[in-house]
Amino acid sequence: MLHIKCPWCGWRDESEFGYGGEAHIERPKDPDSVSDAEWADYLFFGSNRRGDFRERWVHSAGCRRWFNAVRDTTTYEFKAFYRMGEEPPGGEQ
Amino acid sequence: MRKYSIFSLARNALSHHENWWQAWRSPEPKKRYDAVIIGGGGHGLSTAYYLAKEHGMTNIAVIEKGWLGGGNTGRNTTIIRSNYLWTASAGIYEKGLKLWEGITQEVNFNMMLSQRGVLNLGHNLQDMRTIERRVNANRLNGVDGVVLNAQQVKEMVPIINTSETNTRFPVLGSSYQPRGGIARHDALAWGMARACDDLGIDVIQQCEVTGIRREDGQVTGVDTTKGFIETNKVGAVTAGNSGVIADMAGIRLPVQSRPLQALVSEPIKPVIDTVVMSGAVHVYISQSDKGELVIGAGVDKYNGYGQKGSISVIEEQLAALVELYPIVSRLRLLRHWAGCVDVCPDASPLLTKTPVDGLYFNCGWGTGGWKATLGSGWCFAHTIANDEPHPLNEAFSMKRFETGAVIDEHGAAGVAH
Ligand SMILES: Cc1cc2nc3c(=O)[nH]c(=O)nc-3n(C[C@H](O)[C@H](O)[C@H](O)COP(=O)(O)OP(=O)(O)OC[C@H]3O[C@@H](n4cnc5c(N)ncnc54)[C@H](O)[C@@H]3O)c2cc1C
Ligand SMILES: [Zn+2]
Numbered sequence: 370m371l372h373i374k375c376p377w378c379g380w381r382d383e384s385e386f387g388y389g390g391e392a393h394i395e396r397p398k399d400p401d402s403v404s405d406a407e408w409a410d411y412l413f414f415g416s417n418r419r420g421d422f423r424e425r426w427v428h429s430a431g432c433r434r435w436f437n438a439v440r441d442t443t444t445y446e447f448k449a450f451y452r453m454g455e456e457p458p459g460g461e462q
Numbered sequence: 463m464r465k466y467s468i469f470s471l472a473r474n475a476l477s478h479h480e481n482w483w484q485a486w487r488s489p490e491p492k493k494r495y496d497a498v499i500i501g502g503g504g505h506g507l508s509t510a511y512y513l514a515k516e517h518g519m520t521n522i523a524v525i526e527k528g529w530l531g532g533g534n535t536g537r538n539t540t541i542i543r544s545n546y547l548w549t550a551s552a553g554i555y556e557k558g559l560k561l562w563e564g565i566t567q568e569v570n571f572n573m574m575l576s577q578r579g580v581l582n583l584g585h586n587l588q589d590m591r592t593i594e595r596r597v598n599a600n601r602l603n604g605v606d607g608v609v610l611n612a613q614q615v616k617e618m619v620p621i622i623n624t625s626e627t628n629t630r631f632p633v634l635g636s637s638y639q640p641r642g643g644i645a646r647h648d649a650l651a652w653g654m655a656r657a658c659d660d661l662g663i664d665v666i667q668q669c670e671v672t673g674i675r676r677e678d679g680q681v682t683g684v685d686t687t688k689g690f691i692e693t694n695k696v697g698a699v700t701a702g703n704s705g706v707i708a709d710m711a712g713i714r715l716p717v718q719s720r721p722l723q724a725l726v727s728e729p730i731k732p733v734i735d736t737v738v739m740s741g742a743v744h745v746y747i748s749q750s751d752k753g754e755l756v757i758g759a760g761v762d763k764y765n766g767y768g769q770k771g772s773i774s775v776i777e778e779q780l781a782a783l784v785e786l787y788p789i790v791s792r793l794r795l796l797r798h799w800a801g802c803v804d805v806c807p808d809a810s811p812l813l814t815k816t817p818v819d820g821l822y823f824n825c826g827w828g829t830g831g832w833k834a835t836l837g838s839g840w841c842f843a844h845t846i847a848n849d850e851p852h853p854l855n856e857a858f859s860m861k862r863f864e865t866g867a868v869i870d871e872h873g874a875a876g877v878a879h
Contacts, residue, residue: 370772371764384774388763390718409864413716413807417705419767442719443767 374450375428376436389425391415392437393457421448423457463660465570485652486659491666491688495523497695497846498684500671500707502526503535504647505824505831506699507654507665508839509846511569514661516840517847522663524655525686527670531651534701535832537769537801539724539758541737541748542833543580543642545600545607546874550857551810552603557854558837559641565836571653573645578748580642581615583740585631592873593637600639611635621733621787629785631743644737644748644756650835674711674821681711681820697822697846702767702802704825711818716863717804717826721762721771725798727790729753741873743782754796757783761803761829771800803828808868809875813842813855822846823860830875 371383397403397411416422422442427435439448439458449458464470464483474482497513499506502524513519526532542562544555566573584590593609600607615636616624626632655665666688673685674696683692698707702719729752739746744760759779762771776798784791806812806826811834813824824842827834841855851859862868 370774382774383772390765405864409716410714413863414714415716415718417708417715417718417765419703419706419719422765424765440764442765445764445766445768445770 371445371447373426373438373447375431375434376450376452377432377434378428381428381431385428385430387427387429389427389435391417392423392425419443421459463570463656485656486665489664489666491523491525491669491686491691492664494692495521495664496693497522497697498691498693499524499697499699500684501533501699501701502530502651502655502665502667503533503699503701504531504650504654504835505535505701505827505838505842506697507651507658508836509697509699509824509842510658510663510665510839511654511661512840512843513847514658514663516843519847520662523691524658524663524665525669525671525684525691526665526667527687529667530655530665531648534801534803535651535835536647537724537799538647538832539746539748539756540644540647540832541580541642541739541746541758542575542645543639544605544833545580545582545596545637545639545642546871547596547599548869548871549599549603550869551871551874552600552605553854554837554841554858555834556603556605556837557840558834561836561840562645562833563641565653569653569657571649571656573649573653574751575643575645577641577643578736579618579638579640580737580739581610581618581636581638583615583636583738583742584634585740585742586634589742590634593635596874597637605639606641607637607639609635610638618736619734619738621789622738623786623788631785633786636738642737647832671707672710674707674818676711676818679817679819681818694820695822695846696820697824697842699824699842701804701825701827701831704804704823708823711816711821713816713818715812715823715825716860717806717812718765719767719802720764720805721766721768721800722759722803722829723762723771723775723798723800724756724758725776726750726754726756726796727793728796730755730793733789738786740782740786743786745779745782745786747783747787755790755793761805767802769800769802805829807863809871810869811838811858812860813838813845813851814859815845815849815851816860828875
């Protein structure tokens with residue numbers, strides 16, 4: 370089982386958390402002006418990175434707050450945890 | 463191809479089975495092929511097989527980075543059925559089931575298809591309504607199926623606990639597809655590799671595709687760990703690693719890769735002669751010929767390529783198992799493993815052209831593509847050969863996420879397959 374560090378509560382077992390998939394996906398600012406293809410890309414298409422992946426977690430059985438993490442999807446090792454709104458460590462990928 | 467038969471078996475017994483002929487070659491890649499299939503799992507091998515058999519394309523190669531069937535093909539719980547809800551799904555899964563029914567004879571390799579039937583349990587009123595709706599839809603689409611009540615389930619599966627008072631999720635009934643069952647995973651990989659080889663296809667193992675070359679939006683070849691191979695048609699059939707191949711070609715897919723686990727118990731005497739699945743409590747079982755209970759779980763919640771999952775999933779699944787089948791409570795577990803499954807948002811696959819000419823993707827089968835292996839290969843071969851989909855896989859294009867015509871099979875697929 371993964372051990373996850375909630376930025377507010379500290380280290381807890383994975384079973385306390387829900388998963389939110391890829392992080393930093395921006396909702397189109399003006400949904401009415403984007404094409405169907407762009408909207409589909411926003412809703413359904415993703416990077417599905419093999420390697421360091423920025424993702425969202427929610428501490429659903431704890432403080433119930435969302436946060437971001439960087440995790441290697443091949444080893445499952447967490448590289449960083451950071452709060453919503455904070456810059457991801459390591460800059461642009 | 464030299465045939466396997468009772469006589470070849472007897473002849474080889476005389477030399478202690480030490481002189482069996484090689485089932486397929488291990489060739490070095492040629493400079494150029496008419497098509498290259500990436501991925502030597504069941505779907506890739508059957509794509510190549512039908513390209514040669516149905517479309518006369520024999521100058522083709524299957525490129526596998528590890529060994530044949532080492533991906534999800536060799537890691538799945540081998541359940542086969544075709545009772546999906548929507549018409550598009552019924553078409554392709556039923557095509558797959560029909561091909562399963564003839565493949566052993568066709569390629570002279572025993573796939574050990576055992577049509578022992580598949581039950582999908584319902585645990586509440588809404589489950590039962592959904593089951594009735596699905597079975598009706600199946601029958602309208604020519605897929606066999608009946609609805610069973612709890613007592614009929616109990617008669618078919620004596621070890622199941624159908625008590626309504628001491629279970630949290632009582633068994634109220636199930637759907638039943640008599641033609642469903644299981645088949646042997648290794649046999650499929652080996653049998654199709656042998657059949658491919660016989661048709662002149664190069665099946666190349668230990669060779670990883672590392673790049674997709676393009677010129678003016680058209681595929682021109684693939685870089686591999688054994689050098690560059692020229693080709694104008696590439697079929698990517700790489701399941702959990704599809705995102706990696708998509709990156710190489712500069713495109714994005716609506717697919718996420720997740721761990722999916724399974725395990726087997728120690729072997730015991732025969733206790734169950736059918737397949738029972740429950741989407742609601744996330745567990746499904748069958749019994750192998752060796753006597754092991756083959757037990758499947760729900761998919762892990764996070765992205766992962768590591769072919770391992772979290773023990774909490776196993777714990778939940780075993781809790782459900784013990785509640786449904788109390789006699790298993792003291793069984794020991796023998797082996798436990800995971801694959802990396804390619805999950806689409808609507809739980810349906812992609813057999814599709816892409817924005818790159820000559821590049822085709824067959825992926826997104828997620829937790830339930832084993833049953834469709836042959837149907838998938840058959841349709842995908844048509845798509846590659848003709849540069850357009852067959853009517854059976856037309857609906858499974860990438861475009862559906864733009865048009866909104868998604869094929870939502872979460873009810874029929876769920877975690878259960
Ligand atoms: C635990 C588990 C249980 C399952 N149970 C069922 C079930 O009961 N019923 C059912 O219908 N389905 C089930 N499935 C799903 C089913 O196994 C898959 O959908 C199906 O086997 C996928 O076959 P495939 O040939 O597409 O993929 P794979 O067999 O995974 O083949 C893909 C191949 O591509 C190769 N590859 C990847 N990248 C590269 C590269 N760059 N270069 C060269 N080669 C590459 C891989 O090594 C791999 O061999 C289960 C899956 C798992 C993991
Ligand atoms: Zn918390």
